[in-house]
Amino acid sequence: MQPVPIRTSLIFVAVIGAASFLPQFGSEYVVAVALSFAMWVALAQSWTVLCGMTGYGSFGHAAFYGMGAYVQVLTWGTLSPWLSVPLAGLVSCLFALAAGYPALKVRGPYFVMLTFGLAEFLKFSIIGIEATLGQFSRLIIGAPSPNALYLAMLGLAAAATLITYVVSNSRFGYGLRAIREEEQAAETIGIPVARYKLTAFGLSAFIPGMVGAVMAMRLSYFEPSQAFDALISFNIVVMAMIGGSDDARGPLLGALFLIGLSELLWARAPQVYMIVLGALLVFFVLFAPQGLAKQLFGGARRRAT
Amino acid sequence: MVDKLVGKLNALAVLNNNALGETHMLKKALLALAIGSGLLLPGTADAADPVKVGFAVAKTGLFAGAADGQIKIYELWKDQVNARGGLDVKGVKRPVELVYYDDQSDAGKVVQIYEKLITGDKVDLLLAPYGTSSHIAAAGVVERYKFPMVGNTAASVKLREIKPGNIWFTTGQMPDRLAVSLVELFKLKGIKSIALLANQLPFSLESKTYLVPALTKAGIEVKVSEEYPPSIKDMTAMLINVKQANPDAVVAFSFPSDSAIYLKQARELGIDAKFQFVEVGPTEAAFAKQFGEALNGIVTMGHWTPDNKQWTGARALFDSYVQKYNEPPSYLNAPLVYMSCQILEQAVAKVGLDRDAIRKTIATDTFDTVNGPVKFEGIENVGTPAGLLQIQGGNMTLIWPPSIATADFKPKPAWPAK
Structure with missing residues (x-):
C-alpha cells in the first residue's frame, strides 16, 4: 500500500469536519439534502470497490440496502437502533458472501442479470414473508433526530470513501484490477481470483446494509417494494458510471452531479428526471472516454487516469 | 364580477397546473393577478397573504387512476374557498394556495415530499396523499414534525394501534369494520361460500386479515x-x-x-357469482367509461350518496363537481377527500394556524360534513358507518348499512355480451 499523500488526507479530514457542523448552520431542508448526498456517496463508493475495480457490474445493490433496512425494522424496539446498524451491515455482508459464491462464477452480462434477478427475488420473497407475518408496511416511531442520522450517514460516506481509497491503492486493489483486465492471466500469475472477488463482493455489501438501516430510521417507514426498489441499484450504477473511475474520486463526482440534478428536478418534474437519467446513461456509455460500458462488462483496457 | 374573474383565473391556473413543472410560477402570477384585481375594487377579495396548503399527489404510477379524483376535489375545494373570499383563519379571510408534487405512487417519495413541504416550502397546512401505504409513510413525517394532517383515502388498523397523534382518517371503512359489514350482508343474502383475492398492499391485506375470521365465525366457507x-x-x-x-x-x-384487470378477465372467463365485491376502483369515473354496462351489479366500498338529505352539502358537492369536471365524483373518494378539507377548514376557522391548537381541535370536536357528523376516537372516524355501494342500472347506489342505504342489494346480472 502506498503512503497516503498528506494533501489528500488533509482535504478529506477538512471536508468531513466541515460537513459535520452543517446541522448547526443549515436549515432542516439543507441537512436533508446533505444526508441524501452522503447516502449516495456511501452506496456508489461501495459499488466501486466491487464493480469499478473488478469489472463485475452489479445491478442488485438495492438488495443490500433493503436487507439493511429490513434488519433495522425487524430489530426495532428490541435492539438499540445504533447496534442494529452494524448488525445490518454484517447481515448484508454475509448474504453477499453466500450469494456471491455461486454468482461470481459467471461474468459480464450474465453477472449483471444474475445480480438484478437476485435482488428482485429477494424483494418478492420479503413481500411474501411480510404478508405472511401480517405486516404490510412498518412504521418506525421515535427514531433518532434527523441531525443524528445525518451525522451517522456522513460517517458511513466517509468510511466508504476511505475503504475505496485504501483498497484502490493496495495490493488487493491491484489484484482486483488485474481480474478486470484479464481474469485468466491474473489467475496464472498467482492472484487468488475467487477469494479476491468474493472478498470484494462482501466488502461492497457491508456499507450499503448499514446505509439501509440508517435510512429506515430516516424515512421512519419500511415497505419491501420500496426498500428493495430496483431504481436504487440503477441510480448507484449511473452515479458510479458517470463518475467513472475505479478510485474514490469517481463516485464522489457522480453522486454530486446526480444529486444536484435530482434536487432540481425530482419534485417539479419527476418524469423529466428519469428521461434525463436515461439520456445521460446513454451518453456516458457511448461517448465517455475509454468506454465505461467495456469496463462494466469486462475486457476493457486500463484507462489512462 | 370580480368573483367571476377570480374563478376564471383559478380555472386557468388549474389547467396550467396540469402540466406541473414550470407552470407553477404562472399559477402564482395568475393568483397574484387575481388578488390584485380584487384590491382595485374594495370589499371583494382579501389582500392577506395566501395560506399555503401542501400535499403529495399520485399523478403517475399504480394509484394514478383513483388519485385523479382526489386532486380534483382539492382543486374544487380551493376554488370554493377562494370564491367565498378565502379561508377563514380565526376570523381573517386569506386566499388558499395549493402546493403539490407528484409522488409517482411511491411511498418513499411521499416521505421526501412531506419533508420538503414542511421544511422547504414551509406550508401552513397539510392535506393527505392517496392510499393507505402513502398515508402510513406520511404518518412518520407528520409525527416527527408534530404537524397535524387529516387523512382521507386510507384506513389502517395497524396504524390505529400505534396511536399516532397527528393523523386521522375520515373513512368509516376501517378494515375490521368493513369485514363486519360484508359478513352481515353475506348472511342476509344467504352467501355460503366465497373466493378471496387480495393485493399485497397494506389496506387490502388488512381487509383480508379481518374478513377471514369473521367468515369462519359466520360459517361461510372460503373456497x-x-x-x-x-x-x-x-x-x-x-x-x-x-x-x-x-x-x-x-x-x-x-x-x-x-x-380493472379483475373486471376484464372475470368477464372474459365468465365468472358468474351473484355477489362480486371489488374493493377500490369501481367508483371512479374512469371505470364507468371503460366498463360501462359490465359494472352493473358490482359491489364496492363506500358510505356516501348525494341523495341523503340529512347530510348538508352532499347534493351540492355532487352538482359542483359535475359542473366543474363534467363527470360524476367518486362516491368513495370524493366525499372522503372533501370531508378532510371541511374538517381542516372548520378547525382553522376556530383556532387559526397554530398546529397544537389544530391538533387538539381535530382530536376532540365534532365536525359537520357532506357525509354527516364526524367525530374522531384516536385516528378513527366513529361518526360514519362502514358502507357498501352497488352499481345498479349504471347508477351508484348505497346498499349498506340499512340506516343510510337508499336501495337494496340486487344479485349481479350476467356480464353483458361482448
Whole structure:
C-alpha cells in the first residue's frame, strides 16, 4: 500500500469536519439534502470497490440496502437502533458472501442479470414473508433526530470513501484490477481470483446494509417494494458510471452531479428526471472516454487516469 | 364580477397546473393577478397573504387512476374557498394556495415530499396523499414534525394501534369494520361460500386479515384464497381457480389497476357469482367509461350518496363537481377527500394556524360534513358507518348499512355480451 499523500488526507479530514457542523448552520431542508448526498456517496463508493475495480457490474445493490433496512425494522424496539446498524451491515455482508459464491462464477452480462434477478427475488420473497407475518408496511416511531442520522450517514460516506481509497491503492486493489483486465492471466500469475472477488463482493455489501438501516430510521417507514426498489441499484450504477473511475474520486463526482440534478428536478418534474437519467446513461456509455460500458462488462483496457 | 374573474383565473391556473413543472410560477402570477384585481375594487377579495396548503399527489404510477379524483376535489375545494373570499383563519379571510408534487405512487417519495413541504416550502397546512401505504409513510413525517394532517383515502388498523397523534382518517371503512359489514350482508343474502383475492398492499391485506375470521365465525366457507403483488398484470390463473370453485361470492381486495384487470378477465372467463365485491376502483369515473354496462351489479366500498338529505352539502358537492369536471365524483373518494378539507377548514376557522391548537381541535370536536357528523376516537372516524355501494342500472347506489342505504342489494346480472 502506498503512503497516503498528506494533501489528500488533509482535504478529506477538512471536508468531513466541515460537513459535520452543517446541522448547526443549515436549515432542516439543507441537512436533508446533505444526508441524501452522503447516502449516495456511501452506496456508489461501495459499488466501486466491487464493480469499478473488478469489472463485475452489479445491478442488485438495492438488495443490500433493503436487507439493511429490513434488519433495522425487524430489530426495532428490541435492539438499540445504533447496534442494529452494524448488525445490518454484517447481515448484508454475509448474504453477499453466500450469494456471491455461486454468482461470481459467471461474468459480464450474465453477472449483471444474475445480480438484478437476485435482488428482485429477494424483494418478492420479503413481500411474501411480510404478508405472511401480517405486516404490510412498518412504521418506525421515535427514531433518532434527523441531525443524528445525518451525522451517522456522513460517517458511513466517509468510511466508504476511505475503504475505496485504501483498497484502490493496495495490493488487493491491484489484484482486483488485474481480474478486470484479464481474469485468466491474473489467475496464472498467482492472484487468488475467487477469494479476491468474493472478498470484494462482501466488502461492497457491508456499507450499503448499514446505509439501509440508517435510512429506515430516516424515512421512519419500511415497505419491501420500496426498500428493495430496483431504481436504487440503477441510480448507484449511473452515479458510479458517470463518475467513472475505479478510485474514490469517481463516485464522489457522480453522486454530486446526480444529486444536484435530482434536487432540481425530482419534485417539479419527476418524469423529466428519469428521461434525463436515461439520456445521460446513454451518453456516458457511448461517448465517455475509454468506454465505461467495456469496463462494466469486462475486457476493457486500463484507462489512462 | 370580480368573483367571476377570480374563478376564471383559478380555472386557468388549474389547467396550467396540469402540466406541473414550470407552470407553477404562472399559477402564482395568475393568483397574484387575481388578488390584485380584487384590491382595485374594495370589499371583494382579501389582500392577506395566501395560506399555503401542501400535499403529495399520485399523478403517475399504480394509484394514478383513483388519485385523479382526489386532486380534483382539492382543486374544487380551493376554488370554493377562494370564491367565498378565502379561508377563514380565526376570523381573517386569506386566499388558499395549493402546493403539490407528484409522488409517482411511491411511498418513499411521499416521505421526501412531506419533508420538503414542511421544511422547504414551509406550508401552513397539510392535506393527505392517496392510499393507505402513502398515508402510513406520511404518518412518520407528520409525527416527527408534530404537524397535524387529516387523512382521507386510507384506513389502517395497524396504524390505529400505534396511536399516532397527528393523523386521522375520515373513512368509516376501517378494515375490521368493513369485514363486519360484508359478513352481515353475506348472511342476509344467504352467501355460503366465497373466493378471496387480495393485493399485497397494506389496506387490502388488512381487509383480508379481518374478513377471514369473521367468515369462519359466520360459517361461510372460503373456497379459494389468493394473494398477489401490487404490480400484477394477469390474473387468469387465479381466476380459473375461482371459476372452478364456483363460489356464491367473489371478494377482490384490489386496487384500481388490478380491479380493472379483475373486471376484464372475470368477464372474459365468465365468472358468474351473484355477489362480486371489488374493493377500490369501481367508483371512479374512469371505470364507468371503460366498463360501462359490465359494472352493473358490482359491489364496492363506500358510505356516501348525494341523495341523503340529512347530510348538508352532499347534493351540492355532487352538482359542483359535475359542473366543474363534467363527470360524476367518486362516491368513495370524493366525499372522503372533501370531508378532510371541511374538517381542516372548520378547525382553522376556530383556532387559526397554530398546529397544537389544530391538533387538539381535530382530536376532540365534532365536525359537520357532506357525509354527516364526524367525530374522531384516536385516528378513527366513529361518526360514519362502514358502507357498501352497488352499481345498479349504471347508477351508484348505497346498499349498506340499512340506516343510510337508499336501495337494496340486487344479485349481479350476467356480464353483458361482448
